[in-house]
Amino acid sequence: MNDSKVNGVRKDLDMSADEMYWRIRIFDSLSYPSVIISPDKTLVGANKKFYETFNLSFKEIFGKKCYHTFLYKDTPCKSDQCTISKVIKDKKSHRFTVKHHYRWEERVFSPVFDENGDVAYVIGSMRDITRTKSLESQLHGAKEFISRVIYSSASAIVAADRQGNINLMNSVAKELFGDYNGGEGKIKHTEQLYRPGKAKEIMRMLRDEKIGGKGKLLIPRINIVNASGEEIEVEMSAAIIYDEKGNESATMAIYNDLKDKIRVETELKLTQEQLAQSEKMASMGQLAAGVAHEINNPLTGVLFYASLLLERDDIDKSMRQDLGCILEDANRCREIVKSLLVYSRSAGTLKEIVQLNEILEQSLTLIRDQKKFRNIEVKKNLSEDMMLINADTNKLNQALINLVINAADAMDGTGTITLTTYKNKVQKKVFLEVRDTGKGILYKDLSKIFDPFFTTKEVGKSTGLGLSIVYGIIEEHGAKISVKKTGSKGTTFIVEFPMYVASEKIPFLCNS
8 A cells, every 4th residue: 555645545644554544445435436625626536436437547637626527617616606615614515416418417515524623625426317317307208198198098088176167178078078169168067067966966975985985986887968968878987186285176087988998097097106106216216326325424434433443452352242233234234225226226237138937946045034934835836938038137136035025024924925927928028926825915005015115014124125126126127016916815916027039139238
């Protein structure tokens, strides 16, 4: 190790070699490209991730100003706009987002204090958020898509205000009910859509929580009245739309002519659920990356000082055991941070063509907690066909192990887990089903089981990340996971993978 510099960071004269060694190692272990900036805004060093990401050396960055690296320009910022100056003045972290060519980056600057509590240096980190920005754009497109779905739906959709005045009818509804032209035709109010008194009856049923739940109503058969006074038998699904305070703001109804019943209602609902889940995962991606950055700072100190204490000769055995426990728990926290980063898609993905059955068998051998499966029988109904998929073996193992352990937890240590694989050549899909014999999932929890940190277990028994990590990995593989069936006799999860076809060119290496 060089006496004056280590990895591009100057060594203080009163700092021991061991202390300098640990500081450099911890700085190099940070997840994002990071640099050390002096108060005069000069770069004095960087971590290993920075050099690897930008293919630079210490000599190429040392002495350059921060705006060269962080803003890609040759002139300094105005004093009132300089983030470094804000950090030094406020003695707290600041961040901003910048776009360079096709790449979006978030810049986080945090103070490093000296023994007097003054800012001696500023540490700046770069996080690539291009994928998150892209996802936000996709979400915006998805919302526009839902609007187009409503107006191009094969089902009739009608929306009205609190007074029953109709303010939306898609083209199918106009055709079904007849004379309606933006409120200028004969039909202007919901009471005109039904027999006399029926509209008020429907509103009473909508507000009755004992009938379909609060604000929801499904009527398999009902007669509506068109502009010509003709009655048409339809299936109707209605709902009250509430504002953020829980007050009624509007109503909507979807009608399907029973002589030509349409499937759009289910498809629309599925699209909305997928959009909601995508929004949650996008938000979780930002949260996970932020949490990783904020936790790494204090975690770095814990690991550093605990490691230094372990190297001392005057520490007795009992204290060494305590320090070992501290290091073990700190490293466990680091693993949790790595798990959270699944959402931000910051880790690379190495995919290859694999046989699903082989991955499944491998996953079962990797399960460490054998006590959990002492009274559990694992049945395998694996197809004899070749079911090739394009997958990252390590990540898929993690997802499958979590699914099996989740099934075991659902049975309280006793029962049967059945693993079934099969494929559909026409659809070019490969399927995996994981069925347990537990108590099933409550209906009210079905929409939340893939949410990060959601758990029905006691506090401290689970982080609630298992199924949400599974969801993230499965989505990353272009696959889908859902609950096929649940009830008092157990739950069946189904995973649907795209089948690899030899004639299709699929890249073996994917960086995502």
